[in-house]
Amino acid sequence: MIPESFKYMRADDMEHVLSLLSNSSEDIQILAGCHSLLPLLKMRMGMADTVLDVQNIPDLKGIQIETSHIRIGAMTTHAELTEHAELNREWPIFAQTGIQIADAQVRNHGTIGGSVCLADPSSDWPVILCLLNAELLLKSQTGERIVPFDEFVLGAMDCDLQEFEILTEIRIPRNSLTCRSSYQKFRHPASGYAVASAAGYALYDGNNLVEKRLAIGGTAEKPYQAGFDAADVCSDAEVLSDHFAPSAYRASLANTMAKRARRACLNPI
Numbered sequence: 001m002i003p004e005s006f007k008y009m010r011a012d013d014m015e016h017v018l019s020l021l022s023n024s025s026e027d028i029q030i031l032a033g034c035h036s037l038l039p040l041l042k043m044r045m046g047m048a049d050t051v052l053d054v055q056n057i058p059d060l061k062g063i064q065i066e067t068s069h070i071r072i073g074a075m076t077t078h079a080e081l082t083e084h085a086e087l088n089r090e091w092p093i094f095a096q097t098g099i100q101i102a103d104a105q106v107r108n109h110g111t112i113g114g115s116v117c118l119a120d121p122s123s124d125w126p127v128i129l130c131l132l133n134a135e136l137l138l139k140s141q142t143g144e145r146i147v148p149f150d151e152f153v154l155g156a157m158d159c160d161l162q163e164f165e166i167l168t169e170i171r172i173p174r175n176s177l178t179c180r181s182s183y184q185k186f187r188h189p190a191s192g193y194a195v196a197s198a199a200g201y202a203l204y205d206g207n208n209l210v211e212k213r214l215a216i217g218g219t220a221e222k223p224y225q226a227g228f229d230a231a232d233v234c235s236d237a238e239v240l241s242d243h244f245a246p247s248a249y250r251a252s253l254a255n256t257m258a259k260r261a262r263r264a265c266l267n268p269i
């Protein structure tokens with residue numbers, strides 16, 4: 001498959017990116033890990049006049065533990081999130097989830113920023129960011145804004161990203177308690193993407209359960225939090241339906257994934 005022709009540009013620092021995004025009259029698409037954008041262009045399901053490669057920009061990479069939050073650069077790869085010891089000491093769900101994304105090649109190139117901006121309901125990181133009430137930092141030449149994950153993702157393949165903006169980082173709260181978490185994913189047998197998924201955590205202070213939370217993915221147009229002990233985690237959701245998983249089957253899978261996640265979080269430490 002051959003995409004329509006487009007211009008390729010590479011930026012080496014953030015100033016250059018922001019100036020290109022704000023001064024161009026063309027449709028510019030950010031190129032991150034390239035694992036979704038290029039297939040979409042090749043299948044002609046996406047269009048771009050210009051593709052702007054941001055792979056060389058150090059400001060967009062890496063994970064830093066700050067006092068008030070954990071900063072994850074938008075260009076941080078799935079593999080880096082999976083393997084980062086300090087991040088996973090506080091939130092082991094990153095390792096539990098990352099290892100379930102595709103294969104080593106995809107994990108070494110695909111980025112969390114690309115996954116969030118694509119807003120594919122069956123992707124894995126969005127449900128984790130929903131679970132953790134993540135915030136997203138978006139920058140443009142005229143300033144920056146911080147948007148809660150739930151407000152950023154508007155629906156399937158749709159997010160609140162302006163043409164002149166780039167997602168630069170994701171902010172996750174710090175956690176000083178003992179965390180038991182679980183990511184349960186029912187994979188599509190052909191693609192490996194989630195047909196339904198559930199992510200949960202329980203925080204313990206010694207033997208005392210302090211907080212528990214559950215989020216559901218793959219099931220509706222965007223991930224959502226559900227009551228941890230809910231009898232039906234889809235009761236308020238408009239459940240997606242397709243030829244592989246009609247809505248009743250998908251809802252049943254989501255409830256099974258939730259039950260497994262719940263059980264794993266509540267097992268004695």
Ligand SMILES: Cc1cc2nc3c(=O)[nH]c(=O)nc-3n(C[C@H](O)[C@H](O)[C@H](O)COP(=O)(O)OP(=O)(O)OC[C@H]3O[C@@H](n4cnc5c(N)ncnc54)[C@H](O)[C@@H]3O)c2cc1C
Pocket residue numbers: 029030031032033034035036037038074075100101102103106109110111112113114115117118122123124125161165166167168191192193194
């Ligand atoms: C074989 C295969 C299997 C896969 N399996 C899974 C799976 O099991 N689970 C899963 O979750 N994903 C899976 N993926 C998707 C993969 O993880 C992608 O890498 C990811 O969804 C997109 O990230 P990317 O860095 O490749 O983004 P790109 O493809 O480069 O970009 C995706 C979109 O996001 C935009 N974008 C990217 N970064 C930014 C930014 N910083 N600011 C603004 N816009 C931005 C781009 O313009 C584009 O529209 C798979 C992909 C492949 C090829």
